[in-house]
Structure formats: structure tokens, C-alpha cells
Amino acid sequence: MCFFLISFSLSHNIERYYCSSNIDGYLYNFSATEYLEPYQIDDNYGYFVRGKLCGNLAPEDFPDGFNYVYGVSALRCLINNSSQCDIMGFTDTQDFDFINPNSPDDGVVIKQIAQNNNVEQGFYIYQISYPLSCSESSELIPSSTYMFDLDSIRTIAIEFSNIYGCPQKDVLPTPTPEPIINVNCSAVDYSEILYPYKISADFSSTVATKPYGIPISINSSSFALVNLCNVGNCPPSKLCDEINSSIWYCTSDNKCKSYGNANEGVKLSIKNEDHADEGFILDYNIGKVTITCNFDVFSGNNNSSLVQIDKVEFDNNNHANIAASSIDVCMKPVLPTPHPSCSTSIGGKSIDLTVLNKLGGYMGEIDIIQFPNTEYTLYVQPCGGLSCPTIDCDGANGASIWLCRNDNSRISCDSYGSFYEDILVTQVNENDLFNNDFLHNMLNTKYKNESLLTEKRKNTYKVTNDLTEGIYVYYNSLISGNMALTSRLQIRCDWQMDIFDMRIDDIGSLLNYSQLQISGASNQMCTGEKPWFPPIPSPTVMPTPEIHPTTIFERNTSSEFVSFKLISMFDGAPTVYHSMILNEIESDTHKTSNDTNGNKTNITFQYTPFNTQKCPDGNVCEIVTETDGWGCWYEHCYPIATHNYSFSIIETDTMDISAYSIKGYDYLSLDIYIKCNQSASSINLDNIIEYQNGKLIVNANANFVCPQDIPTQEPTLTTLPTGTIEPEPSFKKTTGGAIFNIAIAAIFILYLAFGTLYQQCRYGVFKIPNEEFWNEFKICIFTAIRYIFCCMKSNSLNQNSEYDTYTSNNTLNNVLM
Structure with missing residues (x-):
């Protein structure tokens, strides 16, 4: 299929005949298929395709209920209702190409077209394509089918493999001359x-x-x-x-x-x-x-x-x-001519806001810090006009910036930047940004940490002295009532975005109801050499693992052992939030020095063991929205840790480094190498994190991984209780007495089974064998028990009468019998 698609864009010397063609001296002839029955195949979309590689479908080839059309070579019909068909191709539109332009012997592609106006699907051009590969088969049996859309043409490809795809070497063709058209249309x-x-x-x-x-x-x-x-x-x-x-x-x-x-x-x-x-x-x-x-x-x-x-x-x-x-x-x-002020040059960097325009503009919910209880939606078109997003826009139209608010289910929008008014583009003055500027205050409110914010933003966005913080775009609206509404959009650098795309932050400021201040980012504001980025992981879905925070990790040698509970690793530090330098290394060898060669960038590592956290504020998280550990660089965060974890000991002579490994998403994983430090009661992370083939490696130290000596003193005998030696379990040895008991039990069971069966067969009654004997034996046992335990004081008359009566009766019965 790959070669089939590529071949469409290549040109060849081709001479076309009826059901055959000469392409660059390779002659393909499939005219013999005209006399074969039409093929038919299901296309896996609820339709079947019926057609011929050469020649027209005959009237009898058309399904009942669908009128015959002359010149048609292929139909696509509903399986459940064959009277509803689309015409796929006409024989006299046939064209040809190689399956593989680098290997003509692989076969030929036959193409036919038709136009279709389906009420449900709309209008498009159909193209039926037959990749006809070379083989020794003479049968015309389709092997597979697939469909794709390209440049307003819907193509259904049906693959064949037979002798008709095998070319014969021929002379180079004389292509039909293309007429020169000199017509103004x-x-x-x-x-x-x-x-x-x-x-x-x-x-x-x-x-x-x-x-x-x-x-x-x-x-x-x-x-x-x-x-x-x-x-x-x-x-x-x-x-x-x-x-x-x-x-x-x-x-x-x-x-x-x-x-x-x-x-x-x-x-x-x-x-x-x-x-x-x-x-x-x-x-x-x-x-x-x-x-x-x-x-x-x-x-x-x-x-x-x-x-x-x-x-x-x-x-x-x-x-x-x-x-x-x-x-x-x-x-x-007709869109108005873009303002010249939509494009400018700052420090040798050409900036054109028109390339950031997109159909419908940029839309999203936004938090206005002065009105936290009101729902707002922002619409932005950097250098273009957007129509009113709702029915209530106070008569305004064609604005570059709309701010809409939802008041008790009533949505109203205000224009904070009319496209028909002047637009001013300037570079951001860094002194303004960090000196009582709204953006500093706004993001500081969200980050809750001014020093971290300042350092983070300066490290992240400073590329050159000219566009350290990007640009300001100022918009003015028409007068709304007695108030002129204005807005300022700051666009910063984001190397990870497309040059024709922009991101709008989800927080803004509205001063005195009239001055809207918002921010965003785009690749177009970036200058200098593009920094190195670790590869972005794909959104692989991972199962939710079980959490065992009390799992004990234990390793020991003949003389030392390491033992600690997993949950104790981060005692006193439930959230690890650390800014680091990310180094790319070239081998799996763990390095502890800070002078690692390779690419570098800044990363913020946030890890909350066994407690998932949402995407860190001020960042974009495109893969997942919650996880245990985040690695953030250039305003984008990636899930580098889940509950999946394992422990190991780094093979050293002293057994003083433990490796805590956490599986992330896709190929990402995080390894924390914890070195023994007797003075560190909690885990301490270095400010260097190393990267190699999806593995993030952090050096740390703590005292709980330090090996301890195994006691060597033999325990004294007095500490052991006497008489505790248990006999060897009986199931390990079969004694003679056990065999004798088993034999007696088996004989008795067989005696009862066969004796009872004999009584049933001879007398027709179900009773145990020698029933009289066993009754007499039972009475003897009971008499003996009374005699022994009653100390011979029981009623002798009762004793004698019961036993003697039974005995005399039994004797009389025996005589009569």
C-alpha cells in the first residue's frame, strides 16, 4: 500500500491502450479478463463491490432495483439492500501506474473514476484502484480491500495477485503529447x-x-x-x-x-x-x-x-x-486586509500574527482572578475578526478578542479588541513583567511561590535578550456604553508547539472591567537555537496497579542487611518538588558527577508517592491528567511515575546504594539511586537528573538504606524451652502398625459390603451379615459396661432378664429353624 500511494505522485512515460499499457517499457496486458465473470468482495463497511478490471458490467450484472448504466465497470452496493448502489468507475476513465516505481516487476495499479452524490455522505469523486501484483495464478480472485480519502478523492483499493500483473519487456513508449492550453478560465x-x-x-x-x-x-x-x-x-x-x-x-x-x-x-x-x-x-x-x-x-x-x-x-x-x-x-x-501592525520585526526576528489565525479562533474557559466565582469563556483570533459567539454581544461584531460570561445561565459577550481598530505589537519589557505587572501577580497567585515562579519562568523562556518574555499585542475595541474596552495579549516562546499554532493560558486579569490581560505561547516567538527536548512519550494506556505502601524491602548478605518500609522512604517529605538540570547521557552507566556531557535542559520534578496529583498549575499535560510523578519542562508535563515500583541493590562491594525504580507511561521510567548517608534522616535529592533512552535517573541519599551488621553471637541454650523437639511427622514414614490397621479396616469393610450384598440376593432383605451375632455381641458389651461402672449394684433381675431372655429366644429360634 505504501508504494501504491507514493506512485501516484511520480510521472512516467506511458502509452495507454484498451485494458493494457506500456509504462517505461514494461507492457501490462489484462484484456483477457474482459471475458471473465465479474469479481465481488465485501469492503468491510457494510457494502460489497462488484466489478471488472476490463470491460463494462452487463445489464444482468446490475442488482435488482438499480437501473443499468452504460459504461460502468464497478458498483458498490449495500449488503442489506443491494438496490442502493454507488457507481465506482467507468471503463473509459482507465489509467495506470506502477505498484512500486522502483520495481516494475512487482505489478501494476489500474485506476478508474466516477463521481458520486450520496444524499447522506455528500459529493466526492470515487476512484477504484486495483493493485495487480505479479504471481503464477491465473484466477481473478480479490484478496483484500481498503479505503482512504486523499485530495477530495475517495479511493477503494482491491488487491489481486495473478499473471496479469506480470509485465513483458517492451520498447520505450511514446507518450501521448499533452496539449498546451492557453485559456483564461x-x-x-x-x-x-x-x-x-x-x-x-x-x-x-x-x-x-x-x-x-x-x-x-x-x-x-x-x-x-x-x-x-x-x-x-x-x-x-x-x-x-x-x-x-x-x-x-x-x-x-x-x-x-x-x-x-x-x-x-x-x-x-x-x-x-x-x-x-x-x-x-x-x-x-x-x-x-x-x-x-x-x-x-x-x-x-x-x-x-x-x-x-x-x-x-x-x-x-x-x-x-x-x-x-x-x-x-x-x-x-472578504476578510479585511490584515493590519501592517500584525507583523513586525524585533531584534532581527520577523513576527507575523496572521499565521497564527485559525478557523473559529482559539476558544477555552478562563479564570479571571478578580472574579473567581464567575464562569468566563475566551475567544481569540490573533490577527482576524470573529463573529459574536452568542446572541448577546451589545451590537458588536468582528472582534479579535471576545470575553463571554455566564451569569445565571445568561451568556453575554464583550469585545475587548475590534479587528477594525489598530493593533500594536511590542516586545515585553522584563522589568515590567516582574515589577507589579499583572502577569507576575496573576501567575504568582496560581503558583503560590514567587521565587519559584520567577526562577521557573526566567529559566524557561529566556532565549535572547530581545524576546526574553515574548511580545505584547494590544487591542482596542469600539466604545461600549461609556467605556472603551482594551486588552493585552502576551505571547511567549514555546518550542514544543507548531509555528502555526498558539496556546492561550487559562487564567487572566480584568482591571476595572475594561482592561483585559491574557497570555499564551507560540513557537513563532522563539529565537536562537532550539533547545534539546527529551522524546515525548505516546499516550499508552496503563492499568491501575495495586498500592502496597507498607511493603518491606529487604536484602542481605552473609554479614549485612538492608531493611526498611516503602512508605518510610518519604517520611517528612510527602511531596517532592524539585527543580533540576536534566542531562542526556549516552550509556546506562550511572554517573554521579555534574559535568555530564550531552544535551541539557531545565526540569521540574514533582513526586507524590502513592497519591496521584493533577497536572501542575501553569503547565500543559496532554497524555494523562493525574499521576504520582510529573516531569515538567518548557511548560509541558509528562507522567514519569505511577504506583508501579520495584527495588534493587546496586552491585557494589559495600551494598550501600539502593535503586528505587518507578514505571512511567510508555517507555518512561524513573530510577532514584539512594546512597547511604547516616546523617540524613529523610531522603535528599540532588539537583541533577540524568536522562538516557526514556530513563530518568536521580541521585539521592538517606540513612534508611545504610546496611546494618548481622549479629554473629550464637544464641544460648537456656533461651530455648525444653521438650520442644517434635517427633518426625508420621506422613514422612509408614510403620508396620499402620499397615496392620489398614489391612484390618479393609477386611472389615469388604466383609460388610459382600455380606450385605449376599443377604440382599438370597433373602431379598437389606441387613448386615450375621446380624444375630452382632446383636448378641452388642448386648454383651452393654452388660459388661453396666457391671463394671455400676460396681455390681444394678438390678440383677433386669440384667439377667434382658440377656437371658434374648439368649433363650435365640436358642428356641435356632431349634425351630
């Missing part, structure tokens, strides 16, 4: 009835017209190929009355007639001089194209126009009348 018209409006059209270059033109079906036996202000060659399968034409009318008898040639003259005029928005006319004498406004037909390619051919009819004089539409003939507002 551009027009401009203005209207100032309400606002300044303008039409600017140029049809010298239109999308998807080569080599034959944009196809449109006329009826079941004809179609047209339209090329507006250019000409297309005669399709190879047709017999044409001219060599080339701007309007081809082709019929099912394989003939094409020209209805106008731009090289022979074409006139572009306004349809109605008083109302230019009614459209333009291209007149070729025997053919006429009327182009009207359609905002939905626009090109994604700034160098080409996109035109939809809507209809082709013929009048009684056999003149062709073609209806077309395009956004290029629509009236569009």
Missing part, C-alpha cells in the same frame, strides 16, 4: 450589498479530469466525459471524431463526439451581471457548461478546483448543455 467578482463578498474562480485545474475527463451517465446507452478548461484524449476503446476534446459524448456503438475544445476557444462569463452568485458560464460554441454555487462541492487540494457535473442535455440545435456546481462560484465573505 479565472474570474473575480465582488458584491457589497450587505458585507464585502467575493467570488474567485479558476477552472484551469480541476480534480480527477485526466486523462479523459469526469464521467457522467446520460442514459442507458451513453455517457459524457467533461474536462472544462482542459482537454482529454480520446478513450482507447472508442472511435472519436477529434484527437482530444473538453466534452466527449460517447455512445454504446463505441463512438465519441466532441462538443467543445478549450484549445479552440472557450469564453467564461457571469450568468447574471447584476447577481454574480447565480453562476458562471463556460461557452464552447457547440457546448455550454453552466456552473452554479454549491458549498458542499469543495476541494481538499488548494491547487485544484472540484466540480460536480450534474446533468447533460442536448437542445434542438444539437448543442450540449451541461449543468455543474462548485464552491468556487459561491459568494464568500
Whole structure:
């Protein structure tokens, strides 16, 4: 697919034939596929594609309910409703290219186009592409399909692999000469009835017209190929009355007639001089194209126009009348000419605010420090006008800066900078910035630390003496009531932003309701050599790990051990907030010196163990919004620590350095090398942090990682209680007595089982074997127990009668039996 895309931008010597082509001396011939059945494949979007590489689809190839169209080579239809189809390509728009321009033997790409106006999806040009790679197969079976959009063309690619993609070496082709067009097909018209409006059209270059033109079906036996202000060659399968034409009318008898040639003259005029928005006319004498406004037909390619051919009819004089539409003939507002003051030069640095403009401007919620309980939304267009964001703007319009407030669900907006007023650009005076300037006070309120703020901002933004703190842009609005509203935008340097983009800070100041002061950052304010940045991690989603803050870390040798609880590492320092120098190192060897060679930058390291924190104030966090540890440089913060942690001992002779490793996001990780320091009761971090291949390494020291001697004194015998030696567990040895007991138990169980089964089978009753014996045995046992435990004082009559009665009865039964 990669080569397939690249090949579109390359040019070759090509000679086109019907269903074959010679490209740079490589002949591809797939004309034999015309006599094969159409292929069909699902495109994975709820549609199936049916088509032919060579030739037209026959009427019987069209699904029921969808009318036959002559000249069509491919259809894309809904699987659940095959009567709803889009035409994908016409045979006579066929063009060719290499799959891989560096290896012609890999195969050829066959391309066909059609235009489509889907009610749900809008208008676009369809291109069906067949990457036909070389193999020994003779079957025409599609292997895969994929779809992409490029320059207003929706391409569906269907891959094949067979003998038709194998080229034959041929002579170098003689390419068809491209005619030179000397026609002025551009027009401009203005209207100032309400606002300044303008039409600017140029049809010298239109999308998807080569080599034959944009196809449109006329009826079941004809179609047209339209090329507006250019000409297309005669399709190879047709017999044409001219060599080339701007309007081809082709019929099912394989003939094409020209209805106008731009090289022979074409006139572009306004349809109605008083109302230019009614459209333009291209007149070729025997053919006429009327182009009207359609905002939905626009090109994604700034160098080409996109035109939809809507209809082709013929009048009684056999003149062709073609209806077309395009956004290029629509009236569009004329933006005022940018003020010269929007661009300036400071210290040799050219600054142009117009490149920071974007569609709709920059919008976001903002906190106004004087009114903390009011919701505000800010809209900024650095050097352009924005219309009123709501219905209540006090009659103002076209402002560069809108400040909107939400008062009890009522949103009203004020213009704090009219684009039609003067805009002044100056450099920031650093003395003003840190001397009772609003920005200093404002950010100090947010950072809660003036010294840290000053150092942080000076280290972060100072690049040259001329643009240390960027620029000020002053805006003035029209009078609002009795008050003139003004604003000042400070734009600082941010190397990590695109030169055509800008960021607006989410905090501002409003003095006396009339002076709005806001700030932002852009790459355009940066001068000098770009500083080094550690690679930005990708937003890899990580699972939330379990937290075990009481985990004990233990390591020992034969003579020393290190043991401490994880949560005790940061006792007394629940939040580590440290400014450091970030050094890039080239190897995994841990370095403790501060003179590391490599790239350097300033970093603020914030770590709150086992307690996630939101993005640090005054910074941008684009990957995640909460984590344990942040590494911040140049106003951007990245998650360098999560709950995932591990411990290890650095292999040294003294075992006096522990490594605390924390996994960050994507490839980032943080290693804190804690060296033994008996005098440090809490962890101390160095002011150097090293970076190597995604690993941030911080040196630290503390006393809890110091190894302790293992006691060597043997414990005395008196400390051990006597008689505590337990016998060897029985499950480790099988004795003879155990075997005897097991055997007796097994015999008894078998006796009961087989005896009971025998009684059941012989007498039909369920009872234990020798039941009389066991009853007598039971009575004997009970009699003996009474005799022994009652000390022979029990009622002898009862004893005798119970036993003797049973015995006599049992004897009598035996006699009778």
C-alpha cells in the first residue's frame, strides 16, 4: 500500500491502450479478463463491490432495483439492500501506474473514476484502484480491500495477485503529447450589498479530469466525459471524431463526439451581471457548461478546483448543455486586509500574527482572578475578526478578542479588541513583567511561590535578550456604553508547539472591567537555537496497579542487611518538588558527577508517592491528567511515575546504594539511586537528573538504606524451652502398625459390603451379615459396661432378664429353624 500511494505522485512515460499499457517499457496486458465473470468482495463497511478490471458490467450484472448504466465497470452496493448502489468507475476513465516505481516487476495499479452524490455522505469523486501484483495464478480472485480519502478523492483499493500483473519487456513508449492550453478560465467578482463578498474562480485545474475527463451517465446507452478548461484524449476503446476534446459524448456503438475544445476557444462569463452568485458560464460554441454555487462541492487540494457535473442535455440545435456546481462560484465573505501592525520585526526576528489565525479562533474557559466565582469563556483570533459567539454581544461584531460570561445561565459577550481598530505589537519589557505587572501577580497567585515562579519562568523562556518574555499585542475595541474596552495579549516562546499554532493560558486579569490581560505561547516567538527536548512519550494506556505502601524491602548478605518500609522512604517529605538540570547521557552507566556531557535542559520534578496529583498549575499535560510523578519542562508535563515500583541493590562491594525504580507511561521510567548517608534522616535529592533512552535517573541519599551488621553471637541454650523437639511427622514414614490397621479396616469393610450384598440376593432383605451375632455381641458389651461402672449394684433381675431372655429366644429360634 505504501508504494501504491507514493506512485501516484511520480510521472512516467506511458502509452495507454484498451485494458493494457506500456509504462517505461514494461507492457501490462489484462484484456483477457474482459471475458471473465465479474469479481465481488465485501469492503468491510457494510457494502460489497462488484466489478471488472476490463470491460463494462452487463445489464444482468446490475442488482435488482438499480437501473443499468452504460459504461460502468464497478458498483458498490449495500449488503442489506443491494438496490442502493454507488457507481465506482467507468471503463473509459482507465489509467495506470506502477505498484512500486522502483520495481516494475512487482505489478501494476489500474485506476478508474466516477463521481458520486450520496444524499447522506455528500459529493466526492470515487476512484477504484486495483493493485495487480505479479504471481503464477491465473484466477481473478480479490484478496483484500481498503479505503482512504486523499485530495477530495475517495479511493477503494482491491488487491489481486495473478499473471496479469506480470509485465513483458517492451520498447520505450511514446507518450501521448499533452496539449498546451492557453485559456483564461479565472474570474473575480465582488458584491457589497450587505458585507464585502467575493467570488474567485479558476477552472484551469480541476480534480480527477485526466486523462479523459469526469464521467457522467446520460442514459442507458451513453455517457459524457467533461474536462472544462482542459482537454482529454480520446478513450482507447472508442472511435472519436477529434484527437482530444473538453466534452466527449460517447455512445454504446463505441463512438465519441466532441462538443467543445478549450484549445479552440472557450469564453467564461457571469450568468447574471447584476447577481454574480447565480453562476458562471463556460461557452464552447457547440457546448455550454453552466456552473452554479454549491458549498458542499469543495476541494481538499488548494491547487485544484472540484466540480460536480450534474446533468447533460442536448437542445434542438444539437448543442450540449451541461449543468455543474462548485464552491468556487459561491459568494464568500472578504476578510479585511490584515493590519501592517500584525507583523513586525524585533531584534532581527520577523513576527507575523496572521499565521497564527485559525478557523473559529482559539476558544477555552478562563479564570479571571478578580472574579473567581464567575464562569468566563475566551475567544481569540490573533490577527482576524470573529463573529459574536452568542446572541448577546451589545451590537458588536468582528472582534479579535471576545470575553463571554455566564451569569445565571445568561451568556453575554464583550469585545475587548475590534479587528477594525489598530493593533500594536511590542516586545515585553522584563522589568515590567516582574515589577507589579499583572502577569507576575496573576501567575504568582496560581503558583503560590514567587521565587519559584520567577526562577521557573526566567529559566524557561529566556532565549535572547530581545524576546526574553515574548511580545505584547494590544487591542482596542469600539466604545461600549461609556467605556472603551482594551486588552493585552502576551505571547511567549514555546518550542514544543507548531509555528502555526498558539496556546492561550487559562487564567487572566480584568482591571476595572475594561482592561483585559491574557497570555499564551507560540513557537513563532522563539529565537536562537532550539533547545534539546527529551522524546515525548505516546499516550499508552496503563492499568491501575495495586498500592502496597507498607511493603518491606529487604536484602542481605552473609554479614549485612538492608531493611526498611516503602512508605518510610518519604517520611517528612510527602511531596517532592524539585527543580533540576536534566542531562542526556549516552550509556546506562550511572554517573554521579555534574559535568555530564550531552544535551541539557531545565526540569521540574514533582513526586507524590502513592497519591496521584493533577497536572501542575501553569503547565500543559496532554497524555494523562493525574499521576504520582510529573516531569515538567518548557511548560509541558509528562507522567514519569505511577504506583508501579520495584527495588534493587546496586552491585557494589559495600551494598550501600539502593535503586528505587518507578514505571512511567510508555517507555518512561524513573530510577532514584539512594546512597547511604547516616546523617540524613529523610531522603535528599540532588539537583541533577540524568536522562538516557526514556530513563530518568536521580541521585539521592538517606540513612534508611545504610546496611546494618548481622549479629554473629550464637544464641544460648537456656533461651530455648525444653521438650520442644517434635517427633518426625508420621506422613514422612509408614510403620508396620499402620499397615496392620489398614489391612484390618479393609477386611472389615469388604466383609460388610459382600455380606450385605449376599443377604440382599438370597433373602431379598437389606441387613448386615450375621446380624444375630452382632446383636448378641452388642448386648454383651452393654452388660459388661453396666457391671463394671455400676460396681455390681444394678438390678440383677433386669440384667439377667434382658440377656437371658434374648439368649433363650435365640436358642428356641435356632431349634425351630
